[in-house]
Amino acid sequence: MKSIRFLSLLLLLNLFAAGGYAADQPVKKEIVVSGVVTDTQKQPVAGVVVTDGVNFTQTDDKGRYQLVSDPAQSKFVYFSVPADYKTNVENALPVGYYARIDAKKKKNRCDFSLVKREQPVHDFTFIAISDPQAKNEEQLDRFASETVVDLKETLKQLSSQEVYGMVLGDIVWDVMPLYDSYKKVISDLDLTMYHVIGNHDFDQQYTALSLATNKEEYGESVFGDHFGPTDYSLNVGKVHIISMKDIDYKGKKKYTEQFTPEQLEWLKKDLSYVKPGTTVLLNLHAPTANSTGRGGANARNAEQLFEILKDYKTHIFVGHTHFYENRIVTPVIYEHNIGAACGAWWAGYVNRCGAPNGYLVVNVTGDDISWQYKATGRPFDYQFRVYKPGEFQSQPKYLVVNVWDYDPAWKLSYYEDGIEKPGVMEAFDDEDQDYITMKEGKATGYHTSHLFRVRPTDKAKSVKIVATNRFGQSFTQTVDLK
Known part of the structure; x- marks a missing residue:
């Protein structure tokens, strides 16, 4: 009997403790956010995905939506623009696809308007x-x-x-x-x-x-x-x-x-x-x-x-x-x-x-x-930079190419006096010379891996580099060495 009384007392104490702890926790505030999504002709748009950054819903066949939001987490209500529609644009910025949630109001009404595309x-x-x-x-x-x-x-x-x-x-x-x-x-x-x-x-x-x-x-x-x-x-x-x-x-x-x-x-x-x-x-x-x-x-x-x-x-x-x-x-x-x-x-x-x-x-x-x-300020086909021998400080005898958009699907071809020399360009890791020059010749420690080099023969008068990207577009630069 004493054991039962002791357990009952312990249970009550735990309940009081739990209640006191809960009272110290912040109370989650809930705001009902609702509205209607229509097109510019005031026709409802169904199936639009609406979110407050946490919760999601979709508009019904009358364009209506409703979310229960916590304003401590959700500052906006907004929609994911459907493919058949677009937003209005003012001064190059999209407008009308979001609205701030007013935390002072228990209910927020936020309606949205979409522009229907004439064709996909x-x-x-x-x-x-x-x-x-x-x-x-x-x-x-x-x-x-x-x-x-x-x-x-x-x-x-x-x-x-x-x-x-x-x-x-x-x-x-x-x-x-x-x-x-x-x-x-x-x-x-x-x-x-x-x-x-x-x-x-x-x-x-x-x-x-x-x-x-x-x-x-x-x-x-x-x-x-x-x-x-x-x-x-x-x-x-x-x-x-x-x-x-x-x-x-x-x-x-x-x-x-x-x-x-x-x-x-x-x-x-x-x-x-x-x-x-x-x-x-x-x-x-x-x-x-x-x-x-x-x-x-x-x-x-x-x-x-x-x-x-x-x-x-x-x-x-x-x-x-x-x-x-x-x-x-x-x-x-x-x-x-x-x-x-x-x-x-x-x-x-x-x-x-x-x-x-x-x-x-x-x-x-x-x-x-x-x-x-x-x-910026260059033609579209400017896709790599060529340094002649002597221009790249750490590679004085090499011709160096910086191909910034490089990935393994690119192909680099090297020609001396009109004759291709396959496989001679090698990748290396180093600081870029233009950046060093911009930093007044000071080493920076910022290495890049989209650098390539080749040592021209002593007799080479003119070299050509052709860089072909993964889409088959080729870009060419010819450099006179003598």
């Missing part, structure tokens, strides 16, 4: 731009007069196609007021420009939302005011385009490159509405699979990301490193770490690997893609 999209162009990263108006002027002017010329050549742009983070360099000036600079581009958040796009005063204790003040808030949510998707033709944050910001310029478990869960849910085998263009700031290991770490939890993507044909576009590096991660995952628009932070005209300032132009045909780097 089969071909389009996707332009990836990394790291404009201006810290003042002078650097932003360079972005405007160099990158944007060059983009306008490229867009003229693509006038018959729909064009989407994606800035892969570090839009500015910790200077939040520059967002307005940046938006003015791109406002007359003839495309729809989306944005990824980079480590320099956070308000330095605050931590990222995933780390913040005060959920009303968080690092991404200013970015959100200008560009909306950080994790979102859209469908164009047969392609699914995703943008995600892979920077966990700790404030005062400190951060970790990583995906949180909540983000990976969001990605799983987003892709649950996408047919396996679909081509996916995933846009991030930090890389996931770089081998160079300089200029920024690979994002943590990348292996989990790859597992989620294993049933899709994925191309990952990243920046962050100011290096150019292509990586075939798996047979179905290819990562493009492209050269920065600002190169080495507007110090000159090249990145730390010697790749010129520029951007990547991706041609989409159905569910197939091809790509070509566009060096």
Whole structure:
């Protein structure tokens, strides 16, 4: 009997303790977010995927949706643009696909309008731009007069196609007021420009939302005011385009490159509405699979990301490193770490690997893609840099070629005085000479693996290098040695 009484008392004490503990925990706030998605003719659009960054739903046959959101986690409600529709565009930015959740209201009504396409999209162009990263108006002027002017010329050549742009983070360099000036600079581009958040796009005063204790003040808030949510998707033709944050910001310029478990869960849910085998263009700031290991770490939890993507044909576009590096991660995952628009932070005209300032132009045909780097201020066929013997400090007797968009599918051919010499060009790892020169001759330690060399014979008067990419496009440079 005493044992029974003792156990009963112990049970009651545990219950009281549990109740007291629960009372100390923050109470989750729930807000009902609902609305209707229609086209410009006020007709309901069914089957539209709607999310608050955590939860997902689809519109019913009357275009209606409803979500129960926690405003501590969810700051926006937004939809994944269906392939048969597109968003409105103002000053080159997509508008109307997201709305801020008002945490002060228990119920939020957020209606959305879509523009119905007249016909399905089969071909389009996707332009990836990394790291404009201006810290003042002078650097932003360079972005405007160099990158944007060059983009306008490229867009003229693509006038018959729909064009989407994606800035892969570090839009500015910790200077939040520059967002307005940046938006003015791109406002007359003839495309729809989306944005990824980079480590320099956070308000330095605050931590990222995933780390913040005060959920009303968080690092991404200013970015959100200008560009909306950080994790979102859209469908164009047969392609699914995703943008995600892979920077966990700790404030005062400190951060970790990583995906949180909540983000990976969001990605799983987003892709649950996408047919396996679909081509996916995933846009991030930090890389996931770089081998160079300089200029920024690979994002943590990348292996989990790859597992989620294993049933899709994925191309990952990243920046962050100011290096150019292509990586075939798996047979179905290819990562493009492209050269920065600002190169080495507007110090000159090249990145730390010697790749010129520029951007990547991706041609989409159905569910197939091809790509070509566009060096700012250079013709489209400028795809490699040649150093004559004596011009590359560490290789004085060699002709050196820097092929920034190189991957194992490229072929390099070398000719002396019109005669091909197969197999003589060898890859090597070193610092790029143009970058060393830009750094006033100082060694930097930043090696790149897309360098190749060949030692011309003493009698050679003229040499020709032909670089052929994985799509069969050949680029040629001829160099006179004597």
